[in-house]
Amino acid sequence: MKFQGSENYVATQDLMLAVNAAITLKRPLLVKGEPGTGKTMLAEEVATALKLPLLQWHIKSTTKAQQGLYEYDAVSRLRDSQLGEEKVKDIHNYILKGVLWQAFTADEPVALLIDEIDKADIEFPNDLLRELDRMEFYCYETRELVQAKHRPLVFITSNNEKELPDAFLRRCFFHYIKFPEAETMQRIVDVHFPSLKKELLAAAMKTFYDVRNLPGLKKKPSTSELLDWLKLLMAEDIPLEALQSADSKVSIPPLVGALLKNEQDTTLFEKLVFMNQRNR
Numbered sequence: 001m002k003f004q005g006s007e008n009y010v011a012t013q014d015l016m017l018a019v020n021a022a023i024t025l026k027r028p029l030l031v032k033g034e035p036g037t038g039k040t041m042l043a044e045e046v047a048t049a050l051k052l053p054l055l056q057w058h059i060k061s062t063t064k065a066q067q068g069l070y071e072y073d074a075v076s077r078l079r080d081s082q083l084g085e086e087k088v089k090d091i092h093n094y095i096l097k098g099v100l101w102q103a104f105t106a107d108e109p110v111a112l113l114i115d116e117i118d119k120a121d122i123e124f125p126n127d128l129l130r131e132l133d134r135m136e137f138y139c140y141e142t143r144e145l146v147q148a149k150h151r152p153l154v155f156i157t158s159n160n161e162k163e164l165p166d167a168f169l170r171r172c173f174f175h176y177i178k179f180p181e182a183e184t185m186q187r188i189v190d191v192h193f194p195s196l197k198k199e200l201l202a203a204a205m206k207t208f209y210d211v212r213n214l215p216g217l218k219k220k221p222s223t224s225e226l227l228d229w230l231k232l233l234m235a236e237d238i239p240l241e242a243l244q245s246a247d248s249k250v251s252i253p254p255l256v257g258a259l260l261k262n263e264q265d266t267t268l269f270e271k272l273v274f275m276n277q278r279n280r
Contacts, residue, residue, distance in 0.1 A: 009045035018175035028154035033177030036222025043155035047111035065127030125168035203243040229258040
């Protein structure tokens with residue numbers, strides 16, 4: 001297996017090298033980067049390109065590592081025993097298989113996405129060390145050792161909200177998705193909006209990077225927010241002139257709410273525009 005990019009995902013050379021390195025080493029690929037830089041989409045596109053089924057485990061603050069393995073539904077078994085159900089005799093009927101169990105026992109190789117691992121408790125990554133390293137775990141209720149038939153291709157994403165344990169990091173191949181430069185960003189936009197006029201795209205890209213490079217922003221606009229903004233500009237048929245300033249002064253772009261997502265950044269930007277207008 002070798003990932004060489006896809007039609008729907010613009011992968012840089014170093015990102016493709018990272019994916020293929022993880023495949024060669026048979027280690028999870030830990031992908032970090034700003035929110036909205038395509039970490040989750042990477043797993044989806046690699047799975048599609050390599051023709052692998054994709055299992056996804058989206059992590060929340062309340063998620064426990066055990067849920068990825070299995071859960072024993074003791075409440076349902078107790079209820080069924082009170083009702084005299086025949087299936088209560090077989091404990092397997094009350095074992096809820098998690099995504100890791102499904103990935104390990106799949107008849108063909110699969111890709112597994114553990115999305116936003118840093119949302120969970122700090123002990124969450126450590127609780128998965130053995131399972132991801134040895135590709136096996138023990139189910140005490142059924143007294144069976146669940147071993148991987150095929151080693152899944154594991155993607156783990158993080159938004160850097162928490163530091164991950166060193167022992168966990170040692171078991172991963174790491175890649176940080178840098179924010180795309182203008183040239184790479186233009187290729188990404190071309191994939192999503194192939195019919196976008198070049199003049200409008202150039203003006204929109206300049207405005208986007210001007211906003212993003214504004215010092216003091218709490219949350220810089222991401223790739224996904226640029227795509228949303230361009231979609232709105234096209235839907236509302238915003239003219240090119242609305243994105244251009246005759247004297248190159250800073251002005252508030254139309255539909256700026258697609259780019260700036262909190263009142264602190266919006267206020268900061270409005271103050272900058274006001275100061276520029278006063279200095280004319």
